[in-house]
Amino acid sequence: MTDITKDAIAPPRSFLSQDAIQLFYRLLAALLICAVLAVLSDSFLSLGNILNVLRQASLTFFIASGLTLVVLTAGLDLSVGANVALSACIAGTVIHKTGSPALGILTGLACGGIVGLLNGIMVTALRIPSFIATYGMLWVLNGLTYWYMAGETLHGFPAGFRQIGSGYLFGLPIPVYLLLVFLGIGTLFAQRTIWGQEIYAIGANPVAARLSGIPVARRLLLVYAVSGTMAGLASIIFLSRLNSAEADIGESLTLPAIAAVLIGGTSLFGGVGTVFGTFIGALILTLVLNGMNLLSVSANWQPLVTGIIVILAVWLDMKTRRRAQ
Amino acid sequence: MSDALPIEATTPTPLLELRGISKEFPGVKALDDVSFAVYPGEVHMLLGENGAGKSSLMKVLCGAYHADAGEFYHNGEKVAISSTADAQKLGIAVIFQEFSLVPYLDIAQNIFLGREPKGRIPGTIDRRKILADARRVLGTIGFDIDPSTTVDKLGVAQQQMVEIAKAISQNARILVMDEPTAALSDRETELLFALIARLKADGVSIVYISHRMAEVFALGDRITVLRDGRRIDGVRPADVTPDQLVRMMVGRNVDMTYPRNFADKPGEILLEVKGLTASTGISDINIEVRRGEIVGLCGLVGSGRSEVARAIFGADPVTSGEIIFDGKAIAGEPDLATRRGIALIPESRKSEGLALLRSVSDNLVVSALRKLFPSGLFDQRGAQRTSDSLIRQLRIATPSARQTVGLLSGGNQQKVVIGKWLAAGSKLFIFDEPTRGIDIGAKSEIFALIDRLVAEGAAALMISSEQVEICHVCDRAYVMREGRIAGHLTRNELTEENIVRLGMHHA
Numbered sequence: 001m002t003d004i005t006k007d008a009i010a011p012p013r014s015f016l017s018q019d020a021i022q023l024f025y026r027l028l029a030a031l032l033i034c035a036v037l038a039v040l041s042d043s044f045l046s047l048g049n050i051l052n053v054l055r056q057a058s059l060t061f062f063i064a065s066g067l068t069l070v071v072l073t074a075g076l077d078l079s080v081g082a083n084v085a086l087s088a089c090i091a092g093t094v095i096h097k098t099g100s101p102a103l104g105i106l107t108g109l110a111c112g113g114i115v116g117l118l119n120g121i122m123v124t125a126l127r128i129p130s131f132i133a134t135y136g137m138l139w140v141l142n143g144l145t146y147w148y149m150a151g152e153t154l155h156g157f158p159a160g161f162r163q164i165g166s167g168y169l170f171g172l173p174i175p176v177y178l179l180l181v182f183l184g185i186g187t188l189f190a191q192r193t194i195w196g197q198e199i200y201a202i203g204a205n206p207v208a209a210r211l212s213g214i215p216v217a218r219r220l221l222l223v224y225a226v227s228g229t230m231a232g233l234a235s236i237i238f239l240s241r242l243n244s245a246e247a248d249i250g251e252s253l254t255l256p257a258i259a260a261v262l263i264g265g266t267s268l269f270g271g272v273g274t275v276f277g278t279f280i281g282a283l284i285l286t287l288v289l290n291g292m293n294l295l296s297v298s299a300n301w302q303p304l305v306t307g308i309i310v311i312l313a314v315w316l317d318m319k320t321r322r323r324a325q
Numbered sequence: 326m327s328d329a330l331p332i333e334a335t336t337p338t339p340l341l342e343l344r345g346i347s348k349e350f351p352g353v354k355a356l357d358d359v360s361f362a363v364y365p366g367e368v369h370m371l372l373g374e375n376g377a378g379k380s381s382l383m384k385v386l387c388g389a390y391h392a393d394a395g396e397f398y399h400n401g402e403k404v405a406i407s408s409t410a411d412a413q414k415l416g417i418a419v420i421f422q423e424f425s426l427v428p429y430l431d432i433a434q435n436i437f438l439g440r441e442p443k444g445r446i447p448g449t450i451d452r453r454k455i456l457a458d459a460r461r462v463l464g465t466i467g468f469d470i471d472p473s474t475t476v477d478k479l480g481v482a483q484q485q486m487v488e489i490a491k492a493i494s495q496n497a498r499i500l501v502m503d504e505p506t507a508a509l510s511d512r513e514t515e516l517l518f519a520l521i522a523r524l525k526a527d528g529v530s531i532v533y534i535s536h537r538m539a540e541v542f543a544l545g546d547r548i549t550v551l552r553d554g555r556r557i558d559g560v561r562p563a564d565v566t567p568d569q570l571v572r573m574m575v576g577r578n579v580d581m582t583y584p585r586n587f588a589d590k591p592g593e594i595l596l597e598v599k600g601l602t603a604s605t606g607i608s609d610i611n612i613e614v615r616r617g618e619i620v621g622l623c624g625l626v627g628s629g630r631s632e633v634a635r636a637i638f639g640a641d642p643v644t645s646g647e648i649i650f651d652g653k654a655i656a657g658e659p660d661l662a663t664r665r666g667i668a669l670i671p672e673s674r675k676s677e678g679l680a681l682l683r684s685v686s687d688n689l690v691v692s693a694l695r696k697l698f699p700s701g702l703f704d705q706r707g708a709q710r711t712s713d714s715l716i717r718q719l720r721i722a723t724p725s726a727r728q729t730v731g732l733l734s735g736g737n738q739q740k741v742v743i744g745k746w747l748a749a750g751s752k753l754f755i756f757d758e759p760t761r762g763i764d765i766g767a768k769s770e771i772f773a774l775i776d777r778l779v780a781e782g783a784a785a786l787m788i789s790s791e792q793v794e795i796c797h798v799c800d801r802a803y804v805m806r807e808g809r810i811a812g813h814l815t816r817n818e819l820t821e822e823n824i825v826r827l828g829m830h831h832a
Contacts, residue, residue: 194694194703201691204680211640211677212692212745213663271682 019274022265022317026280033287041294049290051173057286058179059237061279063253064260065186066116066230068278069223071261072190073203074270075130077224079119080231080257082141085250087111087235089145092154092245101161108239109232115141116228120221130224138254142247149247157243165241175237179279182230186275199223203270259306260285263313284309338401340365340530341386341415341499346395348381355381356392357554363499366528368521370541370562373551374574374764379534382551383501386532387419388412418492419501422508424484428477433459435476436491462494466520482513489520493529500524501532506540518544538567550574571765583797584773585619586780587816591800592616595784596667596753598637601646605632607808610646612786614753619775619785621795621802621819624828629808630788631672634755637786638662638669651752663692668746672757672788674735678742681731685723686712688730688741693748715744719774736767743774754778756787760794772798792821804828 037044063080070077091108095101115137122133167174190196198219202209210216234253239245264281266273288309289302339362348356356378363369373379384390388409397404399415406412426435433455434441442454459472468486476484485505492500506514521531521544535541541548542562550557550573557573594615601610607629614620622630635641637648639655639662648655650665659669671677679688689712690697697711698704712726719740723733730741739759746754754775760768775785775798789795795802796819804812804827812827814820 191705192703194698194701197687197691197694197703201680201683201687204683205676207677208680209691210659211638211669211671213660213749214691215658215660217658271680 019272019277022320023274023277023280025316025320026263026265026277026284030280030284030287033284033291037287037291037294041291044291044294049294051176053283053286053290054176054179055173056290057279057282058173058175059234059241060253060256060260060282060285061179062182062230062234062237063257064264064278064282065182065275066227067257068186068261068264068266068273068275069190069199070130070227071203071266071268072199072270072273073220073223074206074268075123075220075223076258076268077116077119077134077227078131078254079115079134079137079141080227080234081250081252081254082138082145083112083115083228083231083250084235084238084253085245085247086115086141086145086148087232088239088245088249089149089154089247091232091236092157092239095157095161096154099158101158104161104239105236108236109229112232112235113225113229116225116231117221119228120224123224124217124220142250145247145250149245151247154245155243157240162240162243165237165239175241178233178237182233183276183279190275195219195222200271203272205271256285256306259310262310265313265317267317281313337365339363339398340400341417342398342401343382343386344396344398346382346385346392348385348390348392354554356385359395359551359554359556361549361556363530363532364547365498365530366525367546368525368531368533368544370545370548371532371534371551372541372548372570372574374766377551377574378554379551380503381554383419383503383532383534386412386499386501387417413495416496416498417501418495418497418499420485420488420492420503420505422503424488426476426484426487429475431473431475432463432470432479432487432490433472435487436462436472436494438491440495458494459490462490466490466493467523468520481508482510482516485509485517486520493524497529499530499532501534503534504536505533506535506537538570541570542567583794584769585776585798587800588617588780591618592782595651596637596786597647597649598633599647599649601633601636601648602644603632603636603641604644605629605636605641607632607636610636610810612803612810614784614786616752616782616784617779618800619779619787619798621799621814622786622788622805623790623792623795623802623824624805624811626790628805628828630805631757632808633805634669634757634786634788638667638755640669663749663751664695666750666752668692668749668751668754670739670742670746670754670756670759672761674738674742675731679730679738682729684727685716685721685730685733685741686726689715689726689744689748692745693750696750697748711748715748718747719744720770734764734767736763736770739763739767739771740774743771747778752783754783754785756785756789758789759787760789760791792824795819795824796821 043049063084067077067080087108090111091104094107095104119134119137122128123130164174169177190199198209198214201212201214202216202219206216238249260281261278262281263284264273264277264279266277285306288305292302292305342362344360346356346359347354359378359382361382371379371382381390385392388406388411391407397406404415406415427438436459437455442451442458444451456472463470463472466486466489468490470483476487479487489500505517509517524531533544545562547559547561548570549559550570552574592615594613596612596614598610598612602608610633622633624630632641636643639657639659643656650667655662655665675681686708690708694703697707709726716723716726721737721740721744723737730738733741756775759771763771779785787795787799799819801816802814802819802824803810804814804824806828814823
């Protein structure tokens with residue numbers, strides 16, 4: 001019989017898991033940015049500004065949280081922004097036509113979910129790489145939205161509906177409550193359900209996952225549907241906050257959402273990352289942009305800075321992970 | 326431990342000598358004070374179990390690893406090998422098991438990749454010269470083929486020839502070959518041996534890693550045995566017997582035992598395959614497996630054995646035929662087969678069996694999630710408990726259940742794949758080459774495990790190219806040929822000779 005100690009290869013992992021360490025670094029980075037901004041700008045620490053940062057971060061987070069699940073399976077959903085635009089325009093129309101915000105909200109969520117499901121079908125049944133399937137979907141959705149809106153703007157929604165995006169409860173913006181709720185749900189789903197475990201397994205090795213008895217196609221359908229539904233949710237918040245809907249509102253949403261996922265430590269190769277990381281990613285992204293506004297740095301610099309942060313975050317991740325192995 | 330190889334008075338200076346090489350990775354000494362010398366025009370066999378340090382030594386030799394300690398001498402002069410470029414300059418070339426050829430370029434372009442003769446127009450290749458040069462190089466190794474053939478059209482043996490031609494074109498004087506005959510047929514092996522003799526005559530030295538005892542004695546001028554990262558001994562083939570070499574490799578007397586308690590009479594039918602045909606090239610397969618049995622599935626590589634396994638498991642679609650498992654027909658994806666109690670231990674553990682970057686625990690529970698957590702709520706501590714008990718039960722050598730599974734040795738990785746199905750409570754275990762790339766000790770453990778499983782009422786269908794294994798372990802066996810079942814052998818008929826006879830073409 002083999003001597004059992006013979007091929008023990010590496011020392012046990014440290015007490016904290018790799019994920020926990022990555023999250024800790026990110027929280028530290030976010031706090032550091034806060035500290036720097038607090039020193040540089042008097043208005044940063046004002047209650048109004050902090051709430052504003054949280055509200056902004058929540059909008060990015062809603063889209064990015066669903067996207068995180070997709071990226072965990074080594075996929076990508078490039079259609080989220082276009083999905084938000086279409087869902088917002090359809091939900092807005094329903095509210096205008098029926099006068100019922102509840103019906104509008106349901107339609108928006110359903111529209112987002114169906115688009116996600118279609119993405120899932122393209123990826124699983126038609127076996128189109130997700131990057132290409134959702135890129136095509138982006139154009140299709142844009143086309144549909146522009147055709148549907150025909151240059152019009154939907155404007156003016158019931159006051160109750162507008163509370164969702166701009167109202168306060170016990171001094172906190174309502175989107176912040178939603179943020180906490182979905183952060184909790186997302187984290188529980190990914191870490192504490194067997195579906196979540198299966199999603200990680202699929203991302204780590206899809207062939208092995210299938211041969212281990214995981215219904216890979218069904219899980220992927222679920223993941224894309226969730227990503228679409230979260231885009232639907234984001235569309236409602238946008239509609240409510242802006243009090244209007246236009247065909248082009250989604251165009252600046254997809255890339256920041258991807259940035260939040262990447263800054264949050266989720267690997268584009270799948271199997272590695274957390275929903276909580278994406279929250280911190282969204283926070284870091286928002287903090288930096290907020291700080292640049294407060295310091296009167298021209299908005300023209302913002303894309304450049306975002307890009308550098310994404311590259312830096314991914315590079316540092318790769319470095320620390322490589323060392324850990 | 327002897328310090329140096331037996332050196333005769335007339336022995337010239339070694340072409341390359343390594344002294345006191347050590348290489349450490351976190352937690353493991355891959356190489357521990359290893360000395361190693363290669364003389365001009367010799368075939369130097371490198372022997373050792375998996376994990377003995379052969380690969381590490383090879384990587385140090387070709388500059389892919391930087392040794393922590395030790396010295397290199399080339400023709401008696403001290404040199405440094407700290408990069409692959411250094412090694413190349415010293416004339417060291419490695420033929421890895423996985424070739425590094427570009428499939429869509431032709432043979433000539435592959436041989437001279439990065440060193441193409443320039444054409445008259447800047448940025449172009451002198452096509453006529455590169456073909457002529459390639460033809461010349463191929464001629465020196467006696468490989469008669471048109472150098473403008475693209476590499477993806479070549480078989481494994483031919484690709485290996487191109488690799489060798491590439492090395493020769495770079496003036497390699499030391500050729501390191503890692504199990505070069507592993508994927509070759511007998512005829513191709515003969516051609517390779519002839520080529521090796523030819524290179525030897527030209528004064529090229531060959532470092533040859535092998536697991537096949539026959540090769541060691543047929544080819545080797547000198548043998549170095551490694552074990553646990555240390556050099557155990559250096560000997561000449563004439564001075565040792567195969568048994569002595571095995572003892573050096575494993576450090577103890579191991580007569581390969583196949584623990585198996587044959588049952589008096591097998592249980593009820595668990596799997597019945599009737600007229601199974603699939604587009605993957607298998608047709609009219611009829612198989613029966615009973616509880617308590619280990620049934621072999623043999624035949625040549627490519628005869629359709631793995632395809633039968635995949636079709637039963639639902640991994641490939643079935644065109645016609647019936648699979649009845651535990652009394653009920655089964656047709657669907659692997660998730661259905663898994664729920665019903667079928668387990669597949671695939672041939673390629675790294676690419677199909679494991680998520681290498683995930684932990685031992687994650688991999689052990691992945692097929693049993695629904696069984697372990699019927700509420701759908703996953704609990705890391707519960708998973709850990711299940712994993713810890715499997716790690717103990719299977720004696721998986723890992724520091725903890727949280728260890729990344731990719732860092733375990735081959736044998737222990739295989740135990741994790743099997744453990745995954747134990748956790749799932751599978752009833753039928755389909756093993757596809759379960760002992761490939763696993764050292765002897767772990768092999769015998771895995772057979773003991775399979776024996777225990779079937780004794781407890783499970784059943785096993787075992788694919789193996791190692792006919793000795795089939796003969797010692799199986800109750801009976803089916804032999805495949807060209808996608809069909811060519812015959813069935815009962816326990817009494819089960820001999821290597823019969824397997825080969827049935828599996829051969831035009832038998």
